[in-house]
Amino acid sequence: MIYFDNSATTQIWPEVLDTYNQVCQKIWGNPSSLHKVGETAWNLQEQARKQIADLFDVLPSEIVFTSGGSEGDNWVIKGTAIEKRQYGKHIITTSVEHAAVRNSMERLADLGFEITYLPVDDQGRIDPEDVRKALRPDTILVESMVVNNEIGTIQPIKEIGEILKDYPKVHFMVDAVQAIGKGIDDLVFSDRVDFAVFSGHKFHAPRGTGFVYAKAGRKLAPLIDGGGQERGRRNGTENTAGFVAMAKALRLVKQNEKQAVEREKAIKTRIYDHIKNFEHVEVISQNDDSFAPHILTFAIVGVRGETIVHAFEDHDIYISTTSACSSKKHVEAGTLAAMKVPDEIATSAVRISLGDQNTLAEADEFNRVFDELYAGFKKIID
Secondary structure (H helix, E strand, C coil), rough: CEECCCCCCCCCCCCHHHHHHHHHHCCCCCCCCHHHHHHHHHHHHHHHHHHHHHHHHHHHHHEEECCCHHHHHHHHHHHHHHHHHCCCCCEEEHHHHCCHHHHHHHHHCCCCCCCEEECCCCCCCCCHHHHHHHCCEEEEEEEEEEEECCCCCEHHHHHHHHHHHCCCCCCEEEEECCCCCCCHHHHCCCCCCEEEEEEECCCCCCCCCCEEEEECCCCCCCCCCCCCCHHHHHCCCCCHHHHHHHHHHHHHHHHHHHHHHHHHHHHHHHHHHHHHCCCEEECCCCCCCCEEEEEEEEEEEECCCCHHHHHCCCCCCEEEECCCHHHHHHCCCCCHHHHCHHHHHHHEEEEHHHHHHHHHHHHHHHHHHHHHHHHHHHHHHC
C-alpha cells in the first residue's frame, strides 16, 4: 500500500500507541481527583503539556488541550466573539479556510457579526495589504490558516503579524493544523500570533487529541462549561492518555523534522517533474518554498477527481479529492473556487499529501501507475 493522503489523517506510530495503551492501563485516574491516583495522572499530563511548550519555546500555561482542530477553531473564533462582543462584532478571515473556520464564521454572521472574507490570488494566497484595508475600529479578530489544506499554499503570516502590531487589541489566530513538522514553525509562533490551533491526528497522534496555543494575557470565553479543567478554558474530564501520547508523537516529529521535510520535498519534486508536462494535466500546487513541502494538487482535465482517486485505489495507492472533510459531499473545493479555477479543472482536481514515512520508491511507483492510468484516460478524453 502507498498512502499519499496524510493531510486527511496519519497513521498512529507504534511507539505512540504503546504510550497511549500504557497510560490507559496504568495511569487511569481522573487528573482532577485529590488522591494520589489522580495526582499521578495530573503530574503526567502536566509533564506532557510542558514537553509541548518546550518544543515551541512557549509557556506551559499557554498550551490548552483539546479534541482536535475543529474544536480548536470553533473555540478561538466563538470564544473571541463572546469575550470581545462589547468591543466590536467585525471579524476578518480568508476565502480559503477549512470548513471548521468557515462554518464558525457563518454561525456568527447569523448572530449579527460581520465577517470580511479576503480574496486570494491565482495561487490561493491573500495580500497582507488587504488585511490592513479591512481593519476597522470594531474589528476583534483576524484569522488565517498557515498552510492551505487543499493545495498547500503558505499564507503570509509574518506580514499580517507586522500589520497587526499597530492593532494590539485585535486577536490574531492561525489555523496551523497542516503546519506541524513542515519546517515552518517560525511562521506560526511569531511575536504577534495570539492563538494557534493544532490537531494530533495530523502528526501520528491518536484521533481526538489536539491543542491550542493561547498567548498569555489573551482572553477567550470557554465553549464548554463544567468542572474547571484546563484552568476553566476547556472544561471536561481530560483525555490524559491521548494528550501524553500526542506529546510523544510531537517529540518524534520534531526530532526527525529536517530529514522528513527534505525527503517530502524530494518526493514532491519527483512526481511534480514527471506529471507536469502531460497534455491534459494541470498542476495547481507550485513546487517552491511558497508552498508546503507535502501537498501536491493536480488535475487530469476531463476526468472527474473521484474517478482518478478510485483508479489509483485499484492499484493500492491512496490519494484524495482535495479536502477529506468535504470530499464525500461531491462539492467543488472552496479554495479552487476562491482562486477562480475553471470548473473543468476544479472538478478534476486530486491531492497528494505526503508524510514522513513516504519514500522515493513510492514516488516512482506512483509515476509508473500514473502513466498507465493516463494512457487509458487519454483515450476517453480525446
